[in-house]
Every structure is written in structure tokens, then in C-alpha cells.
Amino acid sequence: MEHSDGQAGEGRVKNAILIAGPTASGKSAFALDLAERKGGVIVNTDSMQGYSVLDVLTARPGAADLARAPHFLYGHVHPATAYSTGAWLRDVMKLIDEGTLSARPDGTFFERPGDGSLLERPVIFVGGTGLYFRALAEGISEIPNIPQRIRDRWRYELKEQGAVKLHSLLLREDSAAAMTLKPTDSQRIVRALEVLDASGRSILEWQAQRGRPLIDRQSARFLVIEPDRAALVRRIEARFDKMLDMGALDEVKRLVALNLNPDLPAMKAIGVRELQAAMAGKIGFPEAIELAKIATRQYAKRQATWFRNQLGPEWQRLRPGDDLETTIRQLVSTTT
Incomplete structure (x- = not known):
């Protein structure tokens, strides 16, 4: 069987397909068409679509879409949770390590057209959260898990004192981190205080330590949809x-x-x-x-601006007038 380079042990996914784009750009339909034809699985790469309750309001795939191809990490997080890029990356890693993304539900793998050799199921990451794509391709720092009691404490303090007062506290305890944040950026202020409280180290120190990418960049395909504005x-x-x-x-x-x-x-x-x-x-x-x-x-x-300025030359830009059907056919025919 042809395995991805270190996929199970080191969290590397070979031949991944990344599809980014702003909300309502048609990226989910594009990914679903590709997954259905290529026999692949779809992994949510959008921060809001991970939350439960908001099925419709976050434009999550419906029952008809779910029946056409396997979907993962949609609606699996309770809204009371402040889900992070690191938490999402750990969830992806768990799917990889358990073999969930690689095989059919019965545990068998797919035959390569022509010679009958086996290859793993294509994994398609689709969404609009740029930091998730960056984490996939570049890795992120391994910030430790925060105990629930510490999370609860700082969320209580945020509710009681407000973001501006907590920012002042962070300025005294970790001035370098505080200087990178706006006094009204409540979630990042609380995150910095949580990390400092739990580990005794600045969040900036943790962020300086890069992890390994989850995907094999050499075999991955990077696509970003750039729709007509009107x-x-x-x-x-x-x-x-x-x-x-x-x-x-x-x-x-x-x-x-x-x-x-x-x-x-x-x-x-x-x-x-x-x-x-x-x-x-x-x-x-x-x-x-x-x-x-x-x-x-x-x-x-804002999404379109981020993708335009932050995604590198390896990303293929799908612009108005481009033939998406041709792109899908090319991706389907690729069996490397």
C-alpha cells in the first residue's frame, strides 16, 4: 500500500488539496464536486462552520451534500467553546492518526486506475479561514492545553472587568504581548492571560516555536477562488x-x-x-x-484581501472567466 510520508506517525498528509475563498464564493460546491468525482473526503477549514446550532447561518453543508461525500469537522464544537486554530489542528491530527481520512468506511483503500495498486483517499480542505490554511501548510506553535478552571477564571474576569481592564493587567504582567493587541481585542487578551497563567511563559514565546506542517507541501495542490465582486x-x-x-x-x-x-x-x-x-x-x-x-x-x-496578500505563489488563483470544470478534471485525473 502506498502511504503518505509519515502520515500516521507524524501527521503528514500527502496529495492534499486546499481550496480557499471568501464566503459565498462557491468553494464548497467546487470541493464537493471534486470530492465526489475523485472519491475524496472533505475537511472543514472554516472557523464558524465548526460550531453546532448554527447550521444554516454558517452555510454548513446540508443532508444532500453530506450524502455525496464524507465531511469532517462540521458542527462538532459547542458554541460555549472558544475554538482556536490550535484546537482545529489537533482535531485534524486526530482524524489523520486514527486513519479516518485515509480509508473507506469498511477500512479498505482505493485502487489506482490502471495497475490496481492501492492509494489513500484524497483529502480536500475547504474553507475561508486563512489562519487554518497557514497552520496546515506551515505548522503552528505548540501552545499547551489550558485547564478548564483557568479558562473559566479568565472568562469570568472578562465578564466582570471588561477587555480594557484585562488589557491593562496584561500590560503589567506581559507587556510585550499586550503591546501587540488592541485593548478591545477581548479574545486574544484572554488567550494571552490564559497561556501566561497556565504555563508561566508569554504567549509570544510559544508562538515563536513553529510546529511541523500537517500537509506535504511538495505534493499538495493549493487553490484560491477569486470571484467577481459584483x-x-x-x-x-x-x-x-x-x-x-x-x-x-x-x-x-x-x-x-x-x-x-x-x-x-x-x-x-x-x-x-x-x-x-x-x-x-x-x-x-x-x-x-x-x-x-x-x-x-x-x-x-477582508477575506479576499487576506488571501490576496498572504497566500504565496504556490496558490493557483481561480479568477472570473476561468473554466472550473477543466480544473476539476485535471485534479481528478491526477493520481500521484
């Missing part, structure tokens, strides 16, 4: 209207009923605050819908 805006607006028809408002109601800290990442999912404000009578629903669409457009623009 077409993307139309897709965003139509998609949000569809989300409302599919029950997005009920999802927000269920999320609010959990009485979570508003600074948690899941509570910042686009549409949550806007619809919550409308439910509370602070604004009208038409205004909430328009604000959510504006926020989505702004988010897509």
Missing part, C-alpha cells in the same frame, strides 16, 4: 434571504437561549447580533437583514 455581492444577498427561509432566525433563538458570553466567537457569527437586536425590538427586521448583508460583504472583502 457577482459575489449578489450571491451574498440571495444566500442570506435563503438562510432566513431555512430557519436562521430559529437558530439565533436557540443560540440566545444558551445565555452565552457575547464575546465568544460563535456569538459573533454574522447575522447573530443583527437578528438578536431585531428580536429584542431594538431595530426592525428589514434593517437587521440589511445590516447582516452589509457585514457579510465586508467580511468577504
